[in-house]
Amino acid sequence: MNGFPILSAMMLVPLLGAVVCLFASASSARKIALAATLVDFALGLVLWSQYRIGGDQWQFRESVALFQGFSWKLGIDGIALLLIELSVFLMPICIGASWKSVEKRVGEYMAAFLLMEMLIIGVFTAQDLFLFYIFFEAGLIPMYLIIGVWGGANRIYASYKFFLYTLLGSVLMLIAMLWMANDAGTTDIPTLMAYDFDPAAQKWLWLAFFASFAVKMPMWPVHTWLPDAHVQAPTAGSVLLAGVLLKMGGYGFIRFSLPMFPEASAQFAWLIFVLSMVAVIYTSLVALVQSDMKKLIAYSSVAHMAIVTVGLFAFNRQGLEGSMIVMLSHGFVSGALFLCVGIIYDRLHTREISRYGGLSINMPRYALFFMLFTMASVGLPGTSGFVGELLSLMGVYQVSSWVAAISGTGVILGAAYMLYLYRRVAFGDQKNADAAAMPDLDAREIAMVVALAIPVLWMGVYPESFLAPMRSDIAALEARVARAKPAGDARFLAGKPTIQTHAEHEGAE
Amino acid sequence: MDWGHVLRLIAPEQVLSLAGLALLLVAAWGGDKASRLITWAAVAMLAVSAVLVVPALCSGAEGADTLLFYGQLRVDAFAAYAKLLIYAAAGASLLVAPAFFDQAKAMRAEYPVLVLFATLGMGIMVSATDLISLYIGLEMNSLAAYVLAAFLRTDERSAEAGLKYFVLGALASGILLFGMSLVYGFAGTTSFDGIHAATTSGMNAGMIVAVTFVLAGLAFKISAVPFHMWTPDVYEGAPTPVTLFFASAPKVAAMALTMRVALDAFGAQVHVWQQIVIFAALASIIVGALGAIGQSNIKRLLAYSSINNVGFILIGLAAATPAGAAAMLTYLAIYVAMTVAGFVAVLMLKDENGDPVEAIADLAGLSRERRVLALCIAAVMFSLAGIPPLFGFWGKFVVFQAAVQAGLIPLAAIGIAASVIGAFYYLKVVKVMYFDEPVGKAWGKSDWVHQALLLIATLAISPLGYLATKCLASYADKAAAALFHLV
Numbered sequence: 001m002n003g004f005p006i007l008s009a010m011m012l013v014p015l016l017g018a019v020v021c022l023f024a025s026a027s028s029a030r031k032i033a034l035a036a037t038l039v040d041f042a043l044g045l046v047l048w049s050q051y052r053i054g055g056d057q058w059q060f061r062e063s064v065a066l067f068q069g070f071s072w073k074l075g076i077d078g079i080a081l082l083l084i085e086l087s088v089f090l091m092p093i094c095i096g097a098s099w100k101s102v103e104k105r106v107g108e109y110m111a112a113f114l115l116m117e118m119l120i121i122g123v124f125t126a127q128d129l130f131l132f133y134i135f136f137e138a139g140l141i142p143m144y145l146i147i148g149v150w151g152g153a154n155r156i157y158a159s160y161k162f163f164l165y166t167l168l169g170s171v172l173m174l175i176a177m178l179w180m181a182n183d184a185g186t187t188d189i190p191t192l193m194a195y196d197f198d199p200a201a202q203k204w205l206w207l208a209f210f211a212s213f214a215v216k217m218p219m220w221p222v223h224t225w226l227p228d229a230h231v232q233a234p235t236a237g238s239v240l241l242a243g244v245l246l247k248m249g250g251y252g253f254i255r256f257s258l259p260m261f262p263e264a265s266a267q268f269a270w271l272i273f274v275l276s277m278v279a280v281i282y283t284s285l286v287a288l289v290q291s292d293m294k295k296l297i298a299y300s301s302v303a304h305m306a307i308v309t310v311g312l313f314a315f316n317r318q319g320l321e322g323s324m325i326v327m328l329s330h331g332f333v334s335g336a337l338f339l340c341v342g343i344i345y346d347r348l349h350t351r352e353i354s355r356y357g358g359l360s361i362n363m364p365r366y367a368l369f370f371m372l373f374t375m376a377s378v379g380l381p382g383t384s385g386f387v388g389e390l391l392s393l394m395g396v397y398q399v400s401s402w403v404a405a406i407s408g409t410g411v412i413l414g415a416a417y418m419l420y421l422y423r424r425v426a427f428g429d430q431k432n433a434d435a436a437a438m439p440d441l442d443a444r445e446i447a448m449v450v451a452l453a454i455p456v457l458w459m460g461v462y463p464e465s466f467l468a469p470m471r472s473d474i475a476a477l478e479a480r481v482a483r484a485k486p487a488g489d490a491r492f493l494a495g496k497p498t499i500q501t502h503a504e505h506e507g508a509e
Numbered sequence: 510m511d512w513g514h515v516l517r518l519i520a521p522e523q524v525l526s527l528a529g530l531a532l533l534l535v536a537a538w539g540g541d542k543a544s545r546l547i548t549w550a551a552v553a554m555l556a557v558s559a560v561l562v563v564p565a566l567c568s569g570a571e572g573a574d575t576l577l578f579y580g581q582l583r584v585d586a587f588a589a590y591a592k593l594l595i596y597a598a599a600g601a602s603l604l605v606a607p608a609f610f611d612q613a614k615a616m617r618a619e620y621p622v623l624v625l626f627a628t629l630g631m632g633i634m635v636s637a638t639d640l641i642s643l644y645i646g647l648e649m650n651s652l653a654a655y656v657l658a659a660f661l662r663t664d665e666r667s668a669e670a671g672l673k674y675f676v677l678g679a680l681a682s683g684i685l686l687f688g689m690s691l692v693y694g695f696a697g698t699t700s701f702d703g704i705h706a707a708t709t710s711g712m713n714a715g716m717i718v719a720v721t722f723v724l725a726g727l728a729f730k731i732s733a734v735p736f737h738m739w740t741p742d743v744y745e746g747a748p749t750p751v752t753l754f755f756a757s758a759p760k761v762a763a764m765a766l767t768m769r770v771a772l773d774a775f776g777a778q779v780h781v782w783q784q785i786v787i788f789a790a791l792a793s794i795i796v797g798a799l800g801a802i803g804q805s806n807i808k809r810l811l812a813y814s815s816i817n818n819v820g821f822i823l824i825g826l827a828a829a830t831p832a833g834a835a836a837m838l839t840y841l842a843i844y845v846a847m848t849v850a851g852f853v854a855v856l857m858l859k860d861e862n863g864d865p866v867e868a869i870a871d872l873a874g875l876s877r878e879r880r881v882l883a884l885c886i887a888a889v890m891f892s893l894a895g896i897p898p899l900f901g902f903w904g905k906f907v908v909f910q911a912a913v914q915a916g917l918i919p920l921a922a923i924g925i926a927a928s929v930i931g932a933f934y935y936l937k938v939v940k941v942m943y944f945d946e947p948v949g950k951a952w953g954k955s956d957w958v959h960q961a962l963l964l965i966a967t968l969a970i971s972p973l974g975y976l977a978t979k980c981l982a983s984y985a986d987k988a989a990a991a992l993f994h995l996v
Contacts, residue, residue, distance in 0.1 A: 068978035069910070105877075130906070134897040141891055144936070148944045156944055160936060167896070167932055171925040174906075178913040178921070 005062045006050075007074040007125045010043045010088070011118045018114035026106035030099060033110035037091040040117065044088035051081050053468050057476060058127070058190055070130035070187050078470035079254055079324060080124045083247055086331045087120045089455070090243045094236035096448050097339055101235060101346050102150060109150055112142040113236065120244050124251065129177050129187040136212075136248065137170055143237075143245070151232035158225075158232035165225040169215030176208035180260075193259040193480070206264035209257050217249030219272075219309060220279035223302045230298035231351070235342025238294060242301050243335035250305070250327050253312050254320070259480045266484035269313040269399075277406045279306035284413035288420065293341045293351045296421055297334060300377065303410050304330045310407050311392030315485040319395020320474045321467060326388030328466060329376070329459060333385060336373040336452040340366070343445055344425075347438045353421065358430035363440045367426045369449040374422045376456045378415045384459035398488045515577055518565075518584040521558035521592065522632050528554035529625040536618030544618040545607050551621035552600050555628065559596045565589035566984055571991035580700045581642040582633070590838055590988035591635040591765035594845050598757035599628045601849045601962060605856055606750040608956035612863045613748075615661055624754065627653035631762035638773070640689045640699040643766060647685075647730070650759060651678050657754065658747045670746025677729065677739040685726025691719030692774075701774040709777045720775055720782055724789075727770065730763035733823060734792035737816045741800070744812035749865065752808060753852035756815050757845045764822060764841060768834060771826060772992060779829045786827045787920055791927070793820030798930035802937075806867050807858075810934065811851050814893050817931050818844055821895075824924055825908040828915035834989035836911040839981055840904035843892075843970065847901055850966035851889045857882055857963065859953035866950070869938060874947025882955075883942045885967045892970045894935040895928055900974030907982075 017036030021029040051059060061075035076084065094113055102109050119142070122135030140163055148159035181187045184195045197205060215222045226246075230238050258265050280303050287299035304326060311323035343366065344359070345351055360367035376383035379390075389411055397404035430436035441449070459466055516523070532547050532554075539546075565575075566589035575585040603621055610616035630649030637643035655678065659671020693699050695716045696707040708716065725736060732740040744752045771782055797817030804810040822844070825837035858866040858875075866872070876883035892901030905928065912921040969977075 066979075067975050068982040069907075108876075134902070137896060137902075138898040141896060144939075145943060148940060156940060159940070159944070160933070163936060164929060164933060168926065168929045171929060172922065175909065175913065175918065175922050175925055178906075178910050179918065182910075182914050 005074075006043060006047055007060050007076065007121070008062060010040055010047070010084075011121050011125075013040050013043070014091075014114040014118040014121075018111040018118070021107050021111040021114060024107050026103075029107040029110045030095070033095045033114055034092060036114055037088070037095050037117065040121075041088045041092055044085050047076075048081065048085055048469075051076075051078070051469060053078070054472060057473060061127070063127075070128045073127040073131065073188065074125040075127045075190075076125055077473045079251070079473050081469050082324065082328055082466060083124045083244075083251055084121055086247070086328055087117065087124070087244045089451075090239060090331065090335050091117045093335065093339065093448050093451060094239050096444060097239060097342055098234060098236040099444060101342065105149065109146070112146050113240070115142045116146075116240060120248075123248055127189045129181055129189060129192065132189065133170075133174060133177060136252075137167075139245065139248075140166060143241070146237045146240075147229055147233045150234045150237070153232075154228070155232040158228040161225045162229040165222065166212075166215050169212040169222070172208045173212035176205045180205060189255065193255075195260070197261060199263040202261040202264035203267065206257055206261040206268060209252065209261075210268070213249040213252040213257065214275075215249075216252065217246065217305050217309065218302060219249075219275050219306065220282060220302065221275075223279070223283070226302060227295050227298040230301075230338075231292060231294045235338060235345065238298075238338040238342075239335040242298075242338060243331040246301060246305060247327050247331060250308050250312065250323065253309070254324075254477065258312065259477055262481040262484040265313065265481065266315065266486055269315070269486060272309050272313045273396075273400065273403045276306035276310045277403060279303060280407050280410035281413070284410055284417060288413070288417040290417075291353055293353055293421065293425070294338065295351075296353075296417060297337045297341065300414065300417065301330065301334050303414065304334070304377075307389055307392050307407060307410060310396045310403055314392075314395035314399050315478070315481050316395050316398055317474055317478050318391045318398070320477060321470070322388050322391025322393070322395050324388075324470060324474070325384065325459065325463060325466060326392055329384035329388045329456070332452055332455050332459075333373055333376045333383075336369075336449065336456070337377060339448060339452065340370045340373060343441065344438065348435060353424050355432055356425045356435045357428045357432060358426070358436065359438070360426045361430055362436055363438060365441050365446065369441075369453060370426060371422065372453055372456065374418045376460070378418050379411050382457070382460045384456045384463075387460060387463045399486055400489055402489075518575070518577055519582070521561045522629060524554055524558045524561065525625055525629040525632065529622055529629065532625065533619075533622045536622055539618065541617050544616045544620065547618050548603050548607055548621045551625050552603050554625065555596045555600045555603070558632075559593055562589045562592045562596070566593065566987065569987035569991060571994060575991075576638070577636075578642075580702065581639045582636040583638040584636055585988075585991040586984075587765070587769070587838075587988040587992040588632075588636040590984060591761055591841075592632050594761045594842055595628060595631045595635070595758045598761065598845050598849065599624055599754065601853070601966075602750050602754035602757070604958050604962060605753065605853055605956075608958060609748065609750050609856055610660075612859075613661060613664075615663070615748075617660075620657070620660060623653045623657050627657070627754075628758065631758060634762045635765040635769070637766065637769070638701045640692065640701075643770070644682075644686065644689065647763075647766070648682065650762065651682065654678075654755065654759060657751045658743055660751055661748050664746075664748075666746035667748060668746075670743045673739055673746070674743045681726050681729030681736070683726075684722055684729070688719050688722025688724075688726055691715060691722060695719060701769065704774040705777050708775065712778045712781055717781055720778075721785065723770060724767070724782060724785055727763060727767045728789055731760060731767060731819050732816055733789040733819050734796040734816060735789075737793065737796065740816055741804075741809045741812040744815075745806055745808045745867075749808070749852060749856050752811075753849065753856075756811065756852065757848045760815065760819070760848075761841050761845060764819070764837065768826060768837060768992065772829065772834060776829075783827055783829060786823055787917075790820045790823035790827055791920070791923060793817065793823065794924055794927045795820075795930070798927060798934070801931070801934040804934070805869055807855055807869050807872070807938070808867055810869065810938070811848075811855070814851075814931075814935075815848065818847075818893070821905055821908055821924065821928070824912050824917075824920060827920060828908075828911040828917060830911060830915050831986075831989045831993050832914055833908070833911040834992050835982070835985040836907035838985040838988050839907045842981060842985075843900055843904040843974070846966050846969040846974075847889055847892050850885065850963060850970060851893070853959055853963045853966065854882060854886045854889060857955040857959050859955070861951040861953050863953050869941055871948065871950060872938070872941045873945035874950075875942040875952075877947055878950070878952050882963075885963050886942060887939050888967050888970060890935040890938050894932040896932070898972040898975070900970040900972070903975065903978060
């Protein structure tokens with residue numbers, strides 16, 4: 001693969017697909033979009049197979065000085081690789097999920113999704129500060145249109161909220177980036193990751209980046225756009241939002257906040273912990289009382305993302321690796337859960353939990369897969385959710401046992417609201433005749449849920465496949481932040497063995 | 510003085526003035542039947558002038574060689590850059606005119622002639638290095654512009670726009686003249702170099718008053734808050750091709766003039782006017798954004814949007830560095846492209862009788878009836894809002910970069926946060942076009958010239974524009990260097 005610009009190619013394919021879709025008829029637009037995303041998935045597999053674990057930190061580098069002030073500079077490390085794999089994997093499923101349910105303006109819909117894919121890959125591959133910003137922000141436009149045009153009843157409010165919230169968060173980051181580029185004299189991200197900013201300035205820079213990433217993540221209390229956007233977006237839009245877009249915030253923390261501002265990160269770690277603890281408990285409780293399935297899963301996303309943030313700011317390997325695994329796992333699981341909601345929504349056109357019931361009787365296959373993803377969301381051992389949450393909590397336990405204990409309740413509360421949801425939807429009596437008459441999964445739907453079930457189980461049983469590519473990058477990050485590492489309150493040290501020779505002697509006397 | 514050299518330097522102005530006079534005669538003899546011919550001839554003359562201007566920009570002309578008429582004019586790379594933008598904008602407003610005025614049965618041969626004379630005045634404005642030549646250029650532009658605003662004589666709104674523009678423009682000129690007279694009184698000279706030299710050791714209170722008045726007069730011309738009130742009314746009332754002209758060419762000219770006055774004449778005492786500019790910039794951004802929210806007419810919306818944009822451009826001036834000046838020039842180029850695209854799109858919004866549609870609510874469902882047009886308007890709106898990857902972002906990026914480099918971080922932070930307010934009303938237009946159900950309006954056919962211009966301008970503000978950043982930056986840097994007399 002030497003010299004072949006595979007990263008640019010992965011961005012070019014969906015871009016071309018988007019342009020063609022814009023002018024294509026409905027049925028051909030669907031096929032073109034599916035073909036483009038599958039080609040990208042194939043390229044993603046090639047990327048994974050060509051990625052040399054333990055090789056250079058930055059691989060597949062490309063650099064063309066195309067623009068004034070910044071350049072077209074791409075490259076990935078293990079962290080970016082996994083997130084790219086997640087994105088290219090979810091995209092064909094997004095297209096599949098909207099195969100039948102989207103009937104109006106199909107060409108534009110598919111074009112928006114393909115554009116989104118291109119921008120997401122851009123975010124994860126950009127090695128130039130401003131190139132990153134452009135991709136990061138540009139995603140607002142297609143997402144605004146996806147929610148606004150193809151969303152539900154209250155879509156306009158949701159689209160505005162999504163756009164303005166995330167824009168306000170991001171513009172402050174732009175000012176911080178301008179300052180950094182001016183101070184460091186470079187826009188190269190790897191260089192900046194090793195550049196030591198003045199700790200006094202770091203504080204402000206960290207806050208500016210936090211403003212952006214916290215909204216994207218989303219963290220409590222700026223999470224309120226998420227339930228609105230999720231509920232109003234079409235199924236595939238929700239999969240995309242939960243599966244990939246939320247990961248941009250976590251990626252931002254890993255790529256920018258932690259390595260570029262380690263001192264400030266340590267200083268503000270408590271802010272993150274407090275917000276995350278509130279989020280875990282508060283949003284879990286809110287999820288418990290939702291009557292709308294999508295809203296419930298949206299709130300559960302906020303709770304899961306809080307586990308990601310506590311893990312990230314644990315400043316140790318377990319925490320960082322755990323956060324990455326939670327992000328990947330959440331990408332598959334929440335995507336799958338939204339898909340499960342979408343499948344029954346397509347049949348009954350309601351997301352009210354009380355309108356369903358006893359689906360395990362008439363839709364046994366559906367109930368099986370829904371159960372699997374519910375368990376993965378809860379964090380049952382053997383599924384991906386367990387690995388990530390366990391590692392994250394182990395990581396943060398070394399920093400603060402209290403934070404770990406309180407965040408750990410998220411797992412219990414998660415079990416509560418997810419199992420409660422599952423009981424109401426799948427078990428019990430078939431209260432509603434129309435719900436009882438729904439047919440089970442068809443071939444297209446089975447293909448999608450099976451595709452999602454494979455990585456969930458794989459990651460749960462053998463997480464090494466996902467840990468290996470990012471191991472050295474996480475180690476580098478850990479070494480970078482080590483100097484600001486906070487002292488933990490619960491570090492177990494093996495005690496020195498004391499020789500008890502006197503005891504016998506004294507006892508004898 | 511070597512007259513050959515002088516005539517070569519002012520060749521563009523000669524072409525425009527002679528062409529204007531000649532075409533006026535053609536108009537007088539040929540009548541309105543010849544108006545289309547005259548329009549095309551005027552566009553051709555603008556193109557010739559533009560070609561004559563290019564060498565000065567490419568060679569980065571500056572220094573003593575560029576001074577003309579004993580220091581009245583400076584034909585340097587900065588002037589050349591501004592002139593190219595002005596000619597392009599004037600050409601666009603000429604090209605779109607026949608189709609519009611034919612519909613209203615009001616195409617008159619004077620229109621292109623007036624635009625040519627206004628353009629000539631603007632050329633003098635951007636080259637002026639003396640208060641006297643500055644005023645001559647400004648009035649030459651303004652007098653033509655007053656007539657243009659009232660060009661649809663039978664339309665009440667147009668007549669009102671002309672009158673309003675005239676009265677307020679005259680007031681602004683008065684304020685400017687008063688400030689200039691004070692400057693002359695305290696500095697003892699009207700030449701920019703002389704004023705610069707007289708103020709190097711400091712400014713007394715009288716001079717500060719003078720600076721304030723001069724900047725207030727110029728703020729009227731660039732429609733910066735708090736001297737912006739005429740803008741929405743005039744933009745709404747004037748015929749749309751004229752609005753396109755007002756929003757682009759004279760804005761560039763007045764902004765370039767303001768840069769020369771502030772950075773050259775008053776450049777020795779930056780701190781005196783920096784606060785004024787910072788206030789005007791932030792006030793323009795915020796008032797422009799808030800004012801636009803309640804608008805239901807798309808021309809008024811674009812008027813507020815232009816006030817908003819002026820605020821962003823002024824942030825570059827507040828930086829008072831060569832990088833800031835280059836950033837302003839870059840922004841102006843992008844602004845011209847966005848304005849042309851925006852108003853040409855407005856021109857294309859016609860119902861089946863060919864009558865203009867200006868109410869934003871009537872755009873509902875445009876994305877289904879006229880997909881390309883809706884896509885272009887959406888691109889303009891996102892670009893004006895400064896959302897990447899559209900090219901409007903680049904303009905904001907460079908001015909904020911200049912502000913951060915100059916240490917004005919609070920200004921940059923407030924300005925960029927306020928840009929989110931602006932995003933709200935740009936989104937509203939997109940929302941109406943894409944999210945709302947169609948109202949069953951029939952849309953009329955568009956002129957091919959309009960379509961071509963819209964396509965070109967939209968391509969310029971599309972992400973493809975980033976490929977031009979290197980070239981744009983090199984010319985803007987040359988122009989800014991000439992402004993600062995740097996080698």
